[in-house]
Amino acid sequence: MSMNRRDFLKVSAGTSGGLILAFTLPGCASIQTGYQSETGQWKPDAWLELNKDDTIRFTLAHVEMGQGTYTGLTTLIAEELEVDPSAIDPHFAPVAPEYRNPRFNLQLTGGSTSIASSWEPLRVAGASARQMLMMAAARVWQVDVKECSARDGKVIHPNGNESLRYGQLVELAAKETIRGDVKLKPRSEWKYIGKQNRRLDAREKSTGTAVYGIDVELPGMVYAVVSRPPRHGGKVQSFNGDHVRGLPGVLDVFEIERGVAIVADKYWRARKAQSALSVSWDFSDALDWSDDQVFDFYRAAADDDRGASERSEGNYDKAAKTSGKIIKAEYAQPFLAHVTMEPMNATVWYRGSSAEVWASTQAPDLARIAAARMTDLSPSDITVNTMFLGGGFGRRLTQDFVEEAAAISFHMRLPVKVIWSREEDIQHDLFRPAMLHRMAATMDDGRLTGWHHQIVGPKILTWFIRNAAPAQYPWAPKFMYNTLGKVGLLAEGIAVPKDMSAIEGAVGYPYNVANIDIRHTQTDPGVPITWWRSVGYSHNGFAVETFMDELAYEAGEDPYQFRRKLLASEPRHLAVLDRAAQLAAWDKPVPDGRARGIALFRSFDTYIAQVVEAGIENGAIRVYRVSASVDCGQVVNPRIIEDQIEGGILFGLSAALYGDIHFKNGEVQESNFHDYKVMSQYDRPEVAVDIVDSNETPTGIGEPGVPPVIPALGNALFALTGKRQRSLPLIADA
Amino acid sequence: MAFNLIVNGEERQLDVEGDTPLLWVIRDDLGLKGTKFGCGAGLCGACTVHLNGEPIRSCSTPVEMAAGQRVTTIEGLSDDGRLHPLQQAWIDQGVPQCGYCQSGQIMTAAHLLATNASPARDDIVAAMTGNLCRCGTYTRIVAAVESVAGTQASDQKEGA
Numbered sequence: 001m002s003m004n005r006r007d008f009l010k011v012s013a014g015t016s017g018g019l020i021l022a023f024t025l026p027g028c029a030s031i032q033t034g035y036q037s038e039t040g041q042w043k044p045d046a047w048l049e050l051n052k053d054d055t056i057r058f059t060l061a062h063v064e065m066g067q068g069t070y071t072g073l074t075t076l077i078a079e080e081l082e083v084d085p086s087a088i089d090p091h092f093a094p095v096a097p098e099y100r101n102p103r104f105n106l107q108l109t110g111g112s113t114s115i116a117s118s119w120e121p122l123r124v125a126g127a128s129a130r131q132m133l134m135m136a137a138a139r140v141w142q143v144d145v146k147e148c149s150a151r152d153g154k155v156i157h158p159n160g161n162e163s164l165r166y167g168q169l170v171e172l173a174a175k176e177t178i179r180g181d182v183k184l185k186p187r188s189e190w191k192y193i194g195k196q197n198r199r200l201d202a203r204e205k206s207t208g209t210a211v212y213g214i215d216v217e218l219p220g221m222v223y224a225v226v227s228r229p230p231r232h233g234g235k236v237q238s239f240n241g242d243h244v245r246g247l248p249g250v251l252d253v254f255e256i257e258r259g260v261a262i263v264a265d266k267y268w269r270a271r272k273a274q275s276a277l278s279v280s281w282d283f284s285d286a287l288d289w290s291d292d293q294v295f296d297f298y299r300a301a302a303d304d305d306r307g308a309s310e311r312s313e314g315n316y317d318k319a320a321k322t323s324g325k326i327i328k329a330e331y332a333q334p335f336l337a338h339v340t341m342e343p344m345n346a347t348v349w350y351r352g353s354s355a356e357v358w359a360s361t362q363a364p365d366l367a368r369i370a371a372a373r374m375t376d377l378s379p380s381d382i383t384v385n386t387m388f389l390g391g392g393f394g395r396r397l398t399q400d401f402v403e404e405a406a407a408i409s410f411h412m413r414l415p416v417k418v419i420w421s422r423e424e425d426i427q428h429d430l431f432r433p434a435m436l437h438r439m440a441a442t443m444d445d446g447r448l449t450g451w452h453h454q455i456v457g458p459k460i461l462t463w464f465i466r467n468a469a470p471a472q473y474p475w476a477p478k479f480m481y482n483t484l485g486k487v488g489l490l491a492e493g494i495a496v497p498k499d500m501s502a503i504e505g506a507v508g509y510p511y512n513v514a515n516i517d518i519r520h521t522q523t524d525p526g527v528p529i530t531w532w533r534s535v536g537y538s539h540n541g542f543a544v545e546t547f548m549d550e551l552a553y554e555a556g557e558d559p560y561q562f563r564r565k566l567l568a569s570e571p572r573h574l575a576v577l578d579r580a581a582q583l584a585a586w587d588k589p590v591p592d593g594r595a596r597g598i599a600l601f602r603s604f605d606t607y608i609a610q611v612v613e614a615g616i617e618n619g620a621i622r623v624y625r626v627s628a629s630v631d632c633g634q635v636v637n638p639r640i641i642e643d644q645i646e647g648g649i650l651f652g653l654s655a656a657l658y659g660d661i662h663f664k665n666g667e668v669q670e671s672n673f674h675d676y677k678v679m680s681q682y683d684r685p686e687v688a689v690d691i692v693d694s695n696e697t698p699t700g701i702g703e704p705g706v707p708p709v710i711p712a713l714g715n716a717l718f719a720l721t722g723k724r725q726r727s728l729p730l731i732a733d734a
Numbered sequence: 735m736a737f738n739l740i741v742n743g744e745e746r747q748l749d750v751e752g753d754t755p756l757l758w759v760i761r762d763d764l765g766l767k768g769t770k771f772g773c774g775a776g777l778c779g780a781c782t783v784h785l786n787g788e789p790i791r792s793c794s795t796p797v798e799m800a801a802g803q804r805v806t807t808i809e810g811l812s813d814d815g816r817l818h819p820l821q822q823a824w825i826d827q828g829v830p831q832c833g834y835c836q837s838g839q840i841m842t843a844a845h846l847l848a849t850n851a852s853p854a855r856d857d858i859v860a861a862m863t864g865n866l867c868r869c870g871t872y873t874r875i876v877a878a879v880e881s882v883a884g885t886q887a888s889d890q891k892e893g894a
Binding site: 064065066067068197198199201202203204205206207208209210211212214215217223248266267268269272342343388389391392419421422423643647648649650651672673674678679680682684686 | 750751753754755758762763765766767768769770771772773774775777778780807808809817821824825828829830831832833834835836837840859860862863864865866867868869870871872873874875876
């Protein structure tokens with residue numbers, strides 16, 4: 001990421017403008033910086049607050065959903081500020097333009113961007129504050145600032161004996177101005193980056209004291225559940241509200257945009273009353289098909305339209321006409337649910353002229369738009385309190401749960417907490433889209449000469465833009481929200497980033513092949529969809545890396561060596577491939593009844609290769625071992641990287657082995673963990689993670705573990721059984 | 735209905751419907767938010783508490799079944815205000831990611847160690863397998879339990 005340190009320092013010095021704003025659309029800075037004499041608090045920028053009592057608060061612009069931002073981002077700022085990360089008190093940011101993710105121009109956490117997008121700005125913020133503290137101390141001592149140093153929250157006098165605590169210097173430091181660039185510490189002097197191994201949130205998460213959205217408690221708070229149409233697009237026709245209103249604890253029953261709300265004094269009373277609620281639904285515009293039709297629908301679309309060209313090299317069509325051999329395969333992947341451990345929930349307190357939202361959300365500014373949409377308030381009247389997230393995986397980028405709580409609080413004029421049951425969480429999820437992939441390749445003399453990939457399915461932005469576009473223009477009047485959404489879609493690729501959700505990972509095909517033709521056929525079956533951990537990479541990974549495996553066997557080559565030969569000009573791909581193969585002892589035999597599969601996939605700018613060792617035990621697929629090598633640039637916290645890779649692997653295996661959302665006449669059939677299974681402690685394979693030591697800028701780590709494990713497992717099963725599985729989930733008796 | 739529960743060693747009086755799941759009594763009537771709602775069907779273990787020392791799924795246990803009995807939640811796991819050795823191990827091993835399931839994991843592990851001070855790897859896996867974690871912290875959970883039991887096996891995950 002390019003960034004001008006001098007621009008940033010304008011913010012540090014307390015003047016208007018600055019880097020983060022420079023990335024955003026016109027607006028005004030809302031975070032007051034500078035020194036507050038009443039409180040003895042110095043805010044050099046939007047992130048840091050240093051106090052006279054030596055406490056240091058750090059505002060996290062990114063949410064913590066398990067991926068480790070709470071620790072990782074704090075480590076970045078601590079390193080340059082010269083304090084121990086555990087001495088910093090992190091808290092989650094309010095909605096403000098300063099906290100927007102520059103990659104999206106929205107205040108959201110997703111796309112594995114937290115460390116990558118904060119790497120430079122947060123270190124500069126820490127270094128700037130440290131420099132100003134040192135300048136202040138130098139002025140007190142009347143010494144050259146270059147002779148001073150900083151350590152453990154103190155500035156050290158050139159004589160090495162005297163020191164001043166940061167708390168003693170904040171008032172003076174606020175008056176200093178930095179001219180020129182701030183110098184960041186060289187790698188050799190890092191104390192925490194690459195070494196920090198603890199999680200700063202481990203204690204509260206091990207004692208039950210971490211506060212998630214579902215734990216919010218307010219005076220006079222009431223609870224609500226919502227009955228939503230069982231088929232997407234259904235509408236309320238009528239319901240027996242009078243009957244339900246008379247049940248114990250029930251305060252009101254009424255229709256909201258998303259269904260029928262039941263409000264009670266206690267959650268369980270609302271939930272119990274729901275079983276007595278009977279709603280007649282109007283399904284005239286509702287989803288009505290069953291999932292066995294979706295791939296026929298996709299196939300028809302694919303036959304009809306070969307799709308928009310997303311990457312073209314050489315001339316694939318010509319190669320296909322003249323080639324000695326064409327290999328074709330079609331891959332089908334189902335709808336998938338997120339199933340975060342904390343079911344969707346939100347608390348909203350509408351107070352007439354203002355409102356407050358408490359939510360486990362990945363996108364606080366979208367939550368604010370959602371609440372504005374459902375009330376008579378403007379976004380600027382609404383405060384959002386971001387809580388710890390009990391899992392996100394992309395689900396919490398959509399704010400439907402906030403919309404419900406806002407609509408109900410607006411009606412009740414009371415603080416309201418809405419909690420979804422697990423069944424509702426699964427059945428009213430927005431899913432990873434089902435996708436179809438048509439692959440073809442040409443081979444001449446055992447050499448891969450052409451690669452054709454047609455991706456068939458929907459794009460996600462269409463479903464996401466409704467709140468996202470207004471969030472980028474929060475001062476726009478509410479009647480413009482729908483227009484903004486439409487304009488946002490028209491501006492895709494021009495004013496807003498191109499929607500890569502269907503094609504990411506396919507267009508980045510890394511293998512050296514002369515003729516490449518990658519296309520996307522847009523077709524949308526109308527099922528609500530959203531981002532799902534690793535998004536398009538999740539399905540493109542399976543299609544690309546399974547087909548590569550098929551081609552290796554067609555060429556009569558070892559799947560690892562086959563890939564290797566095509567990666568001569570891709571050193572980072574090649575390095576992780578070699579290291580994963582070595583870690584798994586690829587060239588050594590496996591125990592009887594087991595086999596290995598390999599896959600390599602770059603996502604979120606991170607390179608990762610995995611080898612899966614699997615077998616079939618008692619009629620079920622058993623994954624024994626996964627060996628992964630990852631290159632995510634500079635390591636900030638090696639333990640969190642291991643955790644994210646292992647977690648990504650288990651997330652991918654859950655999808656590979658169990659993930660399958662079925663629709664019957666428009667209704668989701670799965671409902672809870674018994675029929676939507678996820679990996680358990682018993683299912684857990686041994687996971688070995690090798691991390692490449694690198695000086696490159698850090699890249700994503702929350703998602704890249706997911707994509708390669710799915711094809712690697714499928715490839716292992718092929719090696720074991722000789723039967724190629726081209727649809728997911730994988731089965732033992734293919 | 736009026737009930738008595740002994741929660742974390744303290745006698746508590748309640749007036750709730752008898753079929754209310756213990757989970758919601760603990761969370762909303764007693765205000766102890768460390769015990770989590772995950773599935774409402776006893777399938778995920780996030781709501782695990784001890785009833786008379788035995789782990790139960792509080793989401794599927796009507797409060798009337800617990801009347802007059804001893805309930806221990808994550809908040810009462812260690813009664814002297816210090817950390818339970820498992821909680822310390824959880825911190826040292828950096829087990830939690832999102833952390834939402836961890837109260838339940840720790841309550842299950844605490845019962846395991848209370849009944850089997852030096853469990854083998856298989857015992858740990860068998861005891862813990864009903865507690866789901868969507869972040870995939872299972873390896874660190876096993877390592878943390880083993881570190882308290884003093885049974886770290888030689889086949890521990892590389893890199894851990």
